[in-house]
Amino acid sequence: xxxxxxxxxxxxAPSSSSTLSAKVHPLVIFNICDCYVRRPxxxxxxxxxxxxxxxxxxxxxxxxxxxxxxNESSEQVALDIDYHHNLLLSHQKVNPKEVIVxxxxxxLGVTGGSALIHDFYSREVANPIHLTxxxxxxxxxxxxxxxxxxxxxLGDRPLAAQFQEVPLDLRMVEAERVGFDILxxxxxxxxxxxLEGMEVSMQRLLALIDDVYKYVDDVxxxxxxxxxxxxRFISDTVASLPKLSPPAFDKLVNDNVxxxxxxxxxxxxxxxxxxxxxxxxxAAQIL
Amino acid sequence: xxxxxPTMARSFLQVAATEEVAPPLRVVQIEGLVVLKIxxxxxxxxxxxxxxxxxxxxxxxxxxxTNCFPFPIREEDEEIxxxxxxxxxxxxxxxxxxxxxxxxxxxxxxxxxxxxxTVELIETFMNYQENIRRCVCIIYDPSRAxxxxxxxxxxxxxxxxxxxYRNNNFTGEKLREKNLSWVDxxxxxxxxxxxxxxxxxxxxxxxxxxxVTQCDYxxxxxxxxxxxxxxxxxxxxxxxxxxxxxxxFQYYYRNLSRQQxxxxxxxxxxxxxxxxxxxxxxxxxxxxxPSNPIFKPIPEPSRLDSFxxxxxxxxxxxxxNGVSGQSFSRLYLMKALHEN
Numbered sequence: 225x226x227x228x229x230x231x232x233x234x235x236x237a238p239s240s241s242s243t244l245s246a247k248v249h250p251l252v253i254f255n256i257c258d259c260y261v262r263r264p265x266x267x268x269x270x271x272x273x274x275x276x277x278x279x280x281x282x283x284x285x286x287x288x289x290x291x292x293x294x295n296e297s298s299e300q301v302a303l304d305i306d307y308h309h310n311l312l313l314s315h316q317k318v319n320p321k322e323v324i325v326x327x328x329x330x331x332l333g334v335t336g337g338s339a340l341i342h343d344f345y346s347r348e349v350a351n352p353i354h355l356t357x358x359x360x361x362x363x364x365x366x367x368x369x370x371x372x373x374x375x376x377x378l379g380d381r382p383l384a385a386q387f388q389e390v391p392l393d394l395r396m397v398e399a400e401r402v403g404f405d406i407l408x409x410x411x412x413x414x415x416x417x418x419l420e421g422m423e424v425s426m427q428r429l430l431a432l433i434d435d436v437y438k439y440v441d442d443v444x445x446x447x448x449x450x451x452x453x454x455x456r457f458i459s460d461t462v463a464s465l466p467k468l469s470p471p472a473f474d475k476l477v478n479d480n481v482x483x484x485x486x487x488x489x490x491x492x493x494x495x496x497x498x499x500x501x502x503x504x505x506x507a508a509q510i511l
Numbered sequence: 512x513x514x515x516x517p518t519m520a521r522s523f524l525q526v527a528a529t530e531e532v533a534p535p536l537r538v539v540q541i542e543g544l545v546v547l548k549i550x551x552x553x554x555x556x557x558x559x560x561x562x563x564x565x566x567x568x569x570x571x572x573x574x575x576x577t578n579c580f581p582f583p584i585r586e587e588d589e590e591i592x593x594x595x596x597x598x599x600x601x602x603x604x605x606x607x608x609x610x611x612x613x614x615x616x617x618x619x620x621x622x623x624x625x626x627x628x629t630v631e632l633i634e635t636f637m638n639y640q641e642n643i644r645r646c647v648c649i650i651y652d653p654s655r656a657x658x659x660x661x662x663x664x665x666x667x668x669x670x671x672x673x674x675x676y677r678n679n680n681f682t683g684e685k686l687r688e689k690n691l692s693w694v695d696x697x698x699x700x701x702x703x704x705x706x707x708x709x710x711x712x713x714x715x716x717x718x719x720x721x722x723v724t725q726c727d728y729x730x731x732x733x734x735x736x737x738x739x740x741x742x743x744x745x746x747x748x749x750x751x752x753x754x755x756x757x758x759x760f761q762y763y764y765r766n767l768s769r770q771q772x773x774x775x776x777x778x779x780x781x782x783x784x785x786x787x788x789x790x791x792x793x794x795x796x797x798x799x800x801p802s803n804p805i806f807k808p809i810p811e812p813s814r815l816d817s818f819x820x821x822x823x824x825x826x827x828x829x830x831x832n833g834v835s836g837q838s839f840s841r842l843y844l845m846k847a848l849h850e851n
Contacts, residue, residue: 491828
């Protein structure tokens with residue numbers, strides 16, 4: 225958007241986009257995949273609107289999306305603009321903070337019709353993001369890429385639009401919170417309960433500690449070349465444990481354990497009381 | 512997809528078939544997409560409580576939840592309420608256009624600290640139940656997410672409870688007849704999470720290489736006391752409510768026995784009166800007098816509230832147990848680590 229009014233001969237890559245990056249909420253990927261699975265019979269790809277916000281540091285936070293029906297031939301693209309606007313209104317009723325930030329399409333990379341659709345979204349919002357999700361796994365992996373468009377102009381005359389890839393942050397803290405175990409497999413029979421989840425976490429922690437032990441032993445015995453960075457990380461980790469005298473630590477742990485035991489006792493008593501009360505309420509009847 | 516239309520048709524047929532012999536609902540199968548959508552909606556608006564609609568299919572004993580959409584935060588204004596209905600229709604229409612299952616199967620709502628057993632929930636349930644034979648309510652607790660727990664629950668009302676609720680019969684006698692106790696109000700249905708193969712492939716590709724996830728960090732967090740404190744606070748409040756309910760009952764029983772004593776006294780008096788009249792050769796007076804105020808039955812207070820509170824208390828107890836159990840393992844883990 226910035227390059228168009230400059231008088232240089234051939235200008236692209238405005239400086240503002242060099243810091244631009246995007247962050248994707250896992251929900252968006254899920255939504256796109258679901259829409260792709262449910263696409264109409266003859267459709268090659270699905271496209272849709274991306275909703276989200278621009279963070280203060282210029283990162284585009286893509287948080288939500290919805291599909292927009294469209295028809296595509298080699299010559300033209302017909303987008304259901306009414307549908308797009310209706311759904312946008314509905315979404316904004318729920319969350320007014322989420323605005324259009326761009327659009328998505330399935331498939332690998334940018335295709336011919338994309339410029340036209342991008343043009344439409346440029347009118348809705350300045351500098352939209354174009355997200356492509358390769359649902360066909362054409363190069364063996366699900367490639368997810370984000371682009372912004374840069375106008376290539378000769379003097380005043382626009383020549384073409386160039387799609388420039390922007391860095392995309394795919395780290396999904398949200399998905400980690402829910403647990404990849406649930407989101408990765410096609411079927412999970414049961415949501416892990418408190419204690420089961422705890423067990424898994426502990427096993428992971430133990431495995432990590434074992435790894436560290438093994439590494440340190442290997443280094444000490446000269447089997448592996450020492451790496452100063454790793455060494456520093458390990459010493460930092462060990463140092464992060466607060467230094468407490470054993471009696472003080474024992475007291476801390478025991479106090480905590482006793483607190484929890486008391487709570488457990490209280491809740492058991494309450495339950496007993498409840499079942500007793502129920503028996504009495506239904507048994508005693510004055511008539 | 513191409514076969515969506517036949518699937519829909521088949522599902523309608525199946526729904527028609529289930530009208531005759533409805534197999535009991537055994538499992539609620541939720542798409543990962545729905546889980547994420549619910550979490551996003553509930554979390555963004557936490558601590559205010561939000562609701563949304565669940566869409567999906569009813570297949571035999573499995574209720575598939577394949578999509579959902581959020582409701583805007585409800586306002587008291589009537590005009591806006593009508594707006595809400597429009598919004599719902601519009602959303603359904605739009606989603607149908609992109610081949611999303613257009614069949615309401617229930618709703619979801621967020622809760623805080625496991626406090627959900629209210630009369631409103633039951634009323635909403637009854638409203639839904641009138642239109643949809645099989646509906647569930649999915650409840651998500653965003654306050655537990657910080658501890659690495661996915662607190663999703665699928666609930667429905669039990670049939671016997673619904674029947675009682677329709678007749679508004681919550682007297683002790685009826686409850687005994689039906690053998691209904693407070694545990695029988697809500698039925699929790701096991702949840703399955705399913706994902707399409709496509710999503711599964713993507714997530715496998717995207718999964719971070721680190722062996723530790725945010726979820727593990729959250730779970731190993733040592734401080735749970737704020738959560739437990741709140742829980743115990745609520746528990747105490749509930750206990751107070753419960754004792755108020757108990758007092759209501761005691762009051763009722765006291766009144767009842769007083770009335771019975773009065774009735775007996777009156778009957779005695781009438782009988783002796785009749786004896787004298789008989790001796791005098793007069794017609795005896797009837798032994799019942801409906802116009803007398805002491806024969807008016809005292810309404811028995813509804814047990815619904817106390818049932819709900821009891822449920823709530825039991826729920827808090829469960830939560831305390833769960834969290835304490837987790838804390839125990841954490842504490843012992845810490846101890847072992849420290850000793851190493």
